[in-house]
Amino acid sequence: MINALLYIYDFLGPTLGLAGAFGLAIIVFTILIRVVTLPLTYKQQQSTQKMQELQKDKEYIKIQEKYKGDRQKLQEEQMKLYKKLGINPFAGCVPTIIQLPVIFGLYGAIIRSLADSPTPLLEFSKHIYTSVSSTIIPLNSQFLWMDLGQPERFAIPALEGLPVVGDGLPVLAVIVIITSYLQTKLTTPPQPGAQGAGMTQMMGIYMPLLLGWFAYTLAAGLALYFVVSNILAIGQALLMKRFRSEPGPEPKKSKGGGQAQLKGKADGKAKGTKRKPGKQAKAKGS
Amino acid sequence: MHPKLAVPLSIVGTFLLSACAGAGFRTASSWPGLSSDGGTVYLAYDQAVYAVNANNGDLRWSYPEEPESGRTFYAPPAVSEDGTLYVGDFANQIVALKASNGAVEWGPIELGEDGGRIVGASTVAGDLLLVPSGDGRLYARDISDGSAVWAFPPEFDEPLEHAIWSAPVVEGERVYLTSMDHNVYSVDLAQGRQLWMADRDRGGAIADSPVLADNLLLAGTLGQELIALDNDRGRVAWVFDAGDWIWGSPVVGDGVAYFGDLAGQLHAVKVSNGIEIWNVTLPGRISASPALSEDRIFVAAESGTLIAREISTNRELWNVPLDGELRTDPLVVGDAVIVATHGGDPLLCAFDVENGTELWSFTPGGSEKRCRSS
Numbered sequence: 001m002i003n004a005l006l007y008i009y010d011f012l013g014p015t016l017g018l019a020g021a022f023g024l025a026i027i028v029f030t031i032l033i034r035v036v037t038l039p040l041t042y043k044q045q046q047s048t049q050k051m052q053e054l055q056k057d058k059e060y061i062k063i064q065e066k067y068k069g070d071r072q073k074l075q076e077e078q079m080k081l082y083k084k085l086g087i088n089p090f091a092g093c094v095p096t097i098i099q100l101p102v103i104f105g106l107y108g109a110i111i112r113s114l115a116d117s118p119t120p121l122l123e124f125s126k127h128i129y130t131s132v133s134s135t136i137i138p139l140n141s142q143f144l145w146m147d148l149g150q151p152e153r154f155a156i157p158a159l160e161g162l163p164v165v166g167d168g169l170p171v172l173a174v175i176v177i178i179t180s181y182l183q184t185k186l187t188t189p190p191q192p193g194a195q196g197a198g199m200t201q202m203m204g205i206y207m208p209l210l211l212g213w214f215a216y217t218l219a220a221g222l223a224l225y226f227v228v229s230n231i232l233a234i235g236q237a238l239l240m241k242r243f244r245s246e247p248g249p250e251p252k253k254s255k256g257g258g259q260a261q262l263k264g265k266a267d268g269k270a271k272g273t274k275r276k277p278g279k280q281a282k283a284k285g286s
Numbered sequence: 287m288h289p290k291l292a293v294p295l296s297i298v299g300t301f302l303l304s305a306c307a308g309a310g311f312r313t314a315s316s317w318p319g320l321s322s323d324g325g326t327v328y329l330a331y332d333q334a335v336y337a338v339n340a341n342n343g344d345l346r347w348s349y350p351e352e353p354e355s356g357r358t359f360y361a362p363p364a365v366s367e368d369g370t371l372y373v374g375d376f377a378n379q380i381v382a383l384k385a386s387n388g389a390v391e392w393g394p395i396e397l398g399e400d401g402g403r404i405v406g407a408s409t410v411a412g413d414l415l416l417v418p419s420g421d422g423r424l425y426a427r428d429i430s431d432g433s434a435v436w437a438f439p440p441e442f443d444e445p446l447e448h449a450i451w452s453a454p455v456v457e458g459e460r461v462y463l464t465s466m467d468h469n470v471y472s473v474d475l476a477q478g479r480q481l482w483m484a485d486r487d488r489g490g491a492i493a494d495s496p497v498l499a500d501n502l503l504l505a506g507t508l509g510q511e512l513i514a515l516d517n518d519r520g521r522v523a524w525v526f527d528a529g530d531w532i533w534g535s536p537v538v539g540d541g542v543a544y545f546g547d548l549a550g551q552l553h554a555v556k557v558s559n560g561i562e563i564w565n566v567t568l569p570g571r572i573s574a575s576p577a578l579s580e581d582r583i584f585v586a587a588e589s590g591t592l593i594a595r596e597i598s599t600n601r602e603l604w605n606v607p608l609d610g611e612l613r614t615d616p617l618v619v620g621d622a623v624i625v626a627t628h629g630g631d632p633l634l635c636a637f638d639v640e641n642g643t644e645l646w647s648f649t650p651g652g653s654e655k656r657c658r659s660s
Contacts, residue, residue, distance in 0.1 A: 135468070
């Protein structure tokens, strides 16, 4: 990961002469990560939308009512329905699980790359490929108003000396909280039942605050990654929503009660989704 | 993400990232700084400066009396002829101590307003103390009281783009300075005005000091080159490609520059034309400058081995494996070659230059351990 960042930095900074190359390198790197994980995030968002549509499904509502007193049976029936409709309720976890090592790796790469005293720099040299130009060392950690190796604060002279905000406002942390909230809201599947809904609601608050705390206390480079990653995820979710709701050609009629009902609802809302019949068939089989 | 997994994942994430933050959040550190006035060895390491008897390793004094939070010392202390020791710290402060007993003469005085760290040794030049700082400035202070004389670049101007980690070199009325911003500067000693800046298109950063030899300034770069500049105008005379980062300064003897690189190669290059005479691969990366004593060269390999070689025959005389890493330049004091270990025990070791016999060792607080690690 360090070397990928260095290659991008070398291209953007010393080669193209762009200012704030390390920040730009993090942005480009984040975009690449989102592109690589696009098939997974696409699946996650598909799953989210299917779950949303499922809430209105007649068979689903019937199951909820029928087994509301027997949680175990309710879960069993729900799982059966998921299977029947080709919904994997855990599909949404995969991209997040993949994001975790990326976050840790990127954080380590940022801290190592921006070594600002002799021992860390010598240690950093052990991680660099020989093909990386050594003339780019040390990297410039400045990007806009930020030192990417330090927690971000936007200094406002008028606030100097005041408690908490005296060192500046944590602008990026606030943006991380807002974008994380929006992203969670757009990409988290609704959960059945009061308990599930409660957990969804809790996550909608807990996750943005947690990421905001990371952005507030850790290197600004990581906060930049969160912001860019969130914005891309929001954009992707909105695009998918739009495509699904765009009117288009009549979808092929499918057999089967629940499946047909769900599809009917999805298609009714989304008449003519961009999903290919083949993909649908694959989902059916899973 | 599924809510049932979100909470445990978040907890694990918080734990791991917090652990990362604690362990690696741009921890500022360096290795021991070592210097000597002949009779005493001065060692700056972590939260203290130690004055150690160069003959037997006994502690003479240490500074400060009690460790101070947030104050660490890694720059080699500078000793003046009148017996004053100047020590910089990682809080960008400089303090003057009496070399005989460690009493504070003046300071600590904070340099600049932008923070920074003092990594390189200061240089005493007449009435001036030249202090290189990680904030990208060279500060000239009056040695009698530490008052400001000038700064390069001036304090009303922007500092250099990157830190200065190397001791400035003074010859006559000129100061030569290398920087992590990849440049070499010549500055007028009296007023700190820039005389020239070497034009090195995309050269590597320079971590250690330049060396003056035969009107040439020699400096090793992280761009894997040893560069030679004419000291009058700063024009490049020749460039030697080493093949890996050169961290330490070269040492020069009889018209030959000796230096190591991070690939573990020790090079001998003619000062006059930059042509390599020989090179030898040693066990481990070399980040420290070698030390010369007559026909011997002492090289500290990062892996923890001190190696003595005979220059004329280019053969190894002896080697001693030590506990810890060796990144500090070895020091020849009388018949002893002294090394400081980084993260090892003992902290200081002295060996007979002839045969590598251990003469003494020093560890703050005392230690029964021998220097040679098994």
